[in-house]
Amino acid sequence: MRELTYAQALREALTEEMERDPNILLMGEDIGVYGGVFKVTEGLMARFGEERVRETPISESGFIGAAVGLAMMGKHPMAELMFMDFAWVAADQIFNQACKMRQMSGGQVKVPLVIRTQQGGGRGNAAQHSQCLEAHFAHIPGIKIALPSTPSDAKGLLKQAFREQDPVVVIEHKLLYNTKGDVAEQMDPILFGKANIVRPGRDVTIISYSRTVLHCLEAATTLAAQGVDAEVIDLRTIMPLDMDTVLASIRKTNRAVVAHEAHRNAGFGAEIAARIMEQGFQHLDAPVERVGALDVPIAYSLPLESATLPSPDKIVAAARRAMRMEA
Amino acid sequence: MGLTTEQLKDAYGRMCLARAFERKCEELFMQGQVRGSLHMSIGQEASAAGTALALRDSDLLITNYRGHGHALAKGISPRAAMAEMLGRVTGCCKGKGGSMHWTDMSKGILPANAIVAGGLPTVVGAALAGKLDGLDRVAVVFFGDGAANQGATHEAMNLAAIWKVPAIFICENNLYSEMTPIGKTTTNKDLAERAAAYRMPATIVDANDVEAMHAAVSEAVTRARRGEGPTFIEAKTYRLVGHMIGDSQIYRSKDEVEEWRAQRDPIRLAGDKLIARGVTRAELDAISAGADATVADAAAFASASAFPDVSEIFVDVFEHNALN
Incomplete structure (x- = not known):
C-alpha cells in the first residue's frame, strides 16, 4: 500500500474518473494552470485539456448554474467551490435549481453534478472562510453529502460521487489536504450511506465525520487511559445517513456523543441526536451529548478561534458526561 | 426575412393556441382547479411563436414562469400541459411542477424556471453541452426585464461570451418588473445596452410583430450554429393582463393597457397581415376555432385524468427515490 496525501488521493480519483468517463469535466476558479488553490487539480488541465478542465471567472452562481445545464444535457460536471462559504453566493443554483430539477420535471431530467468544496476553521481564515455548512445542504432534499476524513475515503467517496446520477456535494476540509494515509491503487468507489467504525469500543459511541473524526480518535485514546472504551463511527456521508450502524453501536454502548465542527445550534448533530432519540431511546442510559463549534462567528485571532472550535478535550468532556463521570 | 403565408398562418395558430390555453387556465x-399563482403571457404571444418558428425540435428552450406560450409554440403537448395545470398524473411533469415548471425533453423543453433569472446560468451549460458534443444545437432562454437586473443574468452573459456558446438570450421587455415600471428599475433606455458590456451582439425587436421576432431570432440562430457565439435579443412587448391573476394593476393606467390592446395586440397584427396577403377572415376564424378545440380537448383530457398516487411524493427526488 502507498501513502498519499488527501489532496493526492482526490486528484487520483479525478484522474481515474475522467479516464473512465469522457462526459466528466471540471470547472472552477483557478483550477486549470494553477491547479486549484489547494492544488487538488494540479496537472489535470495539461492532461485533459482546457475543454475538460475549465477555468471560470469568479462567478459561482454562473458556473454552478452552467454545470447544472451541462448535467441536464448529459455531461457529468464537477464544479469546484473554492470555499464552502461561497455556497451562499451560488445558493439559488444549488438549492433551487440542482436539487429540484429532477422532481419538478417529473423525472424527465437528472442533474448528475458533483460539487467539490472544502470547509472548516483552524487556519485563521476568519468568519467568512471557516464555516462548516453541511447542515444547510442536508436540509434541502435532492443532494447527497459526503465528508471524507482520510485520504482513502477521499478517493473512494469522490469516485462514487461520479457514479451517482444526482447532485452530490463532496465536502473536504482545508486542514486535511496535507494529511497522509494508505490509499489502495486499485480501489472501488465507496458506496454512500455506509458508515465506517474507525475504532470499535464498548462504553460510548462517538459519531462524527470529516476532520472531527481525527479529534474523536484522539479523544478515544485519552478516554482509554481513563478506562473508557469509546467506539468511533465515521459516517462518511450524512445524506444518505447510515442510522443502522449508529443504532447497532448504541444498542451495545447505550451512550452517544455526536461531534462535528459546524456550529452546535441546528447543526447536523441535532438531527442525529433526534433520530437516536426516536429510534433508540430505550437503549440510552444517558442523554445524547453534542459537540460543535460555539454559536458565534469564527474569529481570526488564534486563542479566540481555538476556543470557538471543538477539540479532542471537548469530546473527552462530552464522553465523560455521557458516562456520568466527573468532569 | 419575412415569413411565407403558410408560416405566418402557422405562427397565427400557435399564438391563438397560447391565448386560448391561458384563457382556459384563467x-x-x-374555479379553484388551478392552484398556486398563474402568470399569463397574454399580449406576448408573438415573441413565443416567432422564436419557435426559428428553432428545430432538437434546439433547447428554457423559459420562466411566464412561459406557457413559449412551450406551447415549441410543441409541448397541450393535453400534457393542461393536465399539469390541474396537477394530474398525465401532466408533463406528472403533476409535480405545475404552471411554472413545464418540461418536455422530447421537444427540447428543459424545466421552466420560477426563480427570476434562474434559467440564465443553466442555459449557458445546456448550450455548452451541445458545443462540446460537436452539435449545431442552439439553446434559447427567455427572461423578462425584471430578470435583467439580477446578478445571475450578468454572470451568465459573461460566461456565454467568454465560452462563445450557442445561446440566445431573449429578454422580453414588457415594461413592468412584476408591478414596478421599468423607469424605476434601470437607467438603461434599452436593455440591449447591457449586452455591450459583454461584447455580445444585441438587437432590439418589436416583439408584437411575429415576423420581426422570427427574423431576429433566425439571425441569432444562424450565428449560433456557425459557432459565432451568443446573441442578446431585447423583445419589446407588453403584457395585456396583470402579473398574475388578482393583480390590481394600480401601477399603470387602464388607458395605457387599452391602447396596447387596441393598437398592438400581436394576434390581431398577425391576422391583419394575413388578410392583407389575401387570407380570408373565415380561414383565420377556422385557425382560431382549431386552437379553441385543441384547448377544449386538452381540458377534457386533463379533467378526466387521475391525480397522482400519493406514493409519487417519493419518486423523482433521487434516481432511486427519496432517501432517509
Whole structure:
C-alpha cells in the first residue's frame, strides 16, 4: 500500500474518473494552470485539456448554474467551490435549481453534478472562510453529502460521487489536504450511506465525520487511559445517513456523543441526536451529548478561534458526561 | 426575412393556441382547479411563436414562469400541459411542477424556471453541452426585464461570451418588473445596452410583430450554429393582463393597457397581415376555432385524468427515490 496525501488521493480519483468517463469535466476558479488553490487539480488541465478542465471567472452562481445545464444535457460536471462559504453566493443554483430539477420535471431530467468544496476553521481564515455548512445542504432534499476524513475515503467517496446520477456535494476540509494515509491503487468507489467504525469500543459511541473524526480518535485514546472504551463511527456521508450502524453501536454502548465542527445550534448533530432519540431511546442510559463549534462567528485571532472550535478535550468532556463521570 | 403565408398562418395558430390555453387556465383558476399563482403571457404571444418558428425540435428552450406560450409554440403537448395545470398524473411533469415548471425533453423543453433569472446560468451549460458534443444545437432562454437586473443574468452573459456558446438570450421587455415600471428599475433606455458590456451582439425587436421576432431570432440562430457565439435579443412587448391573476394593476393606467390592446395586440397584427396577403377572415376564424378545440380537448383530457398516487411524493427526488 502507498501513502498519499488527501489532496493526492482526490486528484487520483479525478484522474481515474475522467479516464473512465469522457462526459466528466471540471470547472472552477483557478483550477486549470494553477491547479486549484489547494492544488487538488494540479496537472489535470495539461492532461485533459482546457475543454475538460475549465477555468471560470469568479462567478459561482454562473458556473454552478452552467454545470447544472451541462448535467441536464448529459455531461457529468464537477464544479469546484473554492470555499464552502461561497455556497451562499451560488445558493439559488444549488438549492433551487440542482436539487429540484429532477422532481419538478417529473423525472424527465437528472442533474448528475458533483460539487467539490472544502470547509472548516483552524487556519485563521476568519468568519467568512471557516464555516462548516453541511447542515444547510442536508436540509434541502435532492443532494447527497459526503465528508471524507482520510485520504482513502477521499478517493473512494469522490469516485462514487461520479457514479451517482444526482447532485452530490463532496465536502473536504482545508486542514486535511496535507494529511497522509494508505490509499489502495486499485480501489472501488465507496458506496454512500455506509458508515465506517474507525475504532470499535464498548462504553460510548462517538459519531462524527470529516476532520472531527481525527479529534474523536484522539479523544478515544485519552478516554482509554481513563478506562473508557469509546467506539468511533465515521459516517462518511450524512445524506444518505447510515442510522443502522449508529443504532447497532448504541444498542451495545447505550451512550452517544455526536461531534462535528459546524456550529452546535441546528447543526447536523441535532438531527442525529433526534433520530437516536426516536429510534433508540430505550437503549440510552444517558442523554445524547453534542459537540460543535460555539454559536458565534469564527474569529481570526488564534486563542479566540481555538476556543470557538471543538477539540479532542471537548469530546473527552462530552464522553465523560455521557458516562456520568466527573468532569 | 419575412415569413411565407403558410408560416405566418402557422405562427397565427400557435399564438391563438397560447391565448386560448391561458384563457382556459384563467377560467380553471377562478374555479379553484388551478392552484398556486398563474402568470399569463397574454399580449406576448408573438415573441413565443416567432422564436419557435426559428428553432428545430432538437434546439433547447428554457423559459420562466411566464412561459406557457413559449412551450406551447415549441410543441409541448397541450393535453400534457393542461393536465399539469390541474396537477394530474398525465401532466408533463406528472403533476409535480405545475404552471411554472413545464418540461418536455422530447421537444427540447428543459424545466421552466420560477426563480427570476434562474434559467440564465443553466442555459449557458445546456448550450455548452451541445458545443462540446460537436452539435449545431442552439439553446434559447427567455427572461423578462425584471430578470435583467439580477446578478445571475450578468454572470451568465459573461460566461456565454467568454465560452462563445450557442445561446440566445431573449429578454422580453414588457415594461413592468412584476408591478414596478421599468423607469424605476434601470437607467438603461434599452436593455440591449447591457449586452455591450459583454461584447455580445444585441438587437432590439418589436416583439408584437411575429415576423420581426422570427427574423431576429433566425439571425441569432444562424450565428449560433456557425459557432459565432451568443446573441442578446431585447423583445419589446407588453403584457395585456396583470402579473398574475388578482393583480390590481394600480401601477399603470387602464388607458395605457387599452391602447396596447387596441393598437398592438400581436394576434390581431398577425391576422391583419394575413388578410392583407389575401387570407380570408373565415380561414383565420377556422385557425382560431382549431386552437379553441385543441384547448377544449386538452381540458377534457386533463379533467378526466387521475391525480397522482400519493406514493409519487417519493419518486423523482433521487434516481432511486427519496432517501432517509
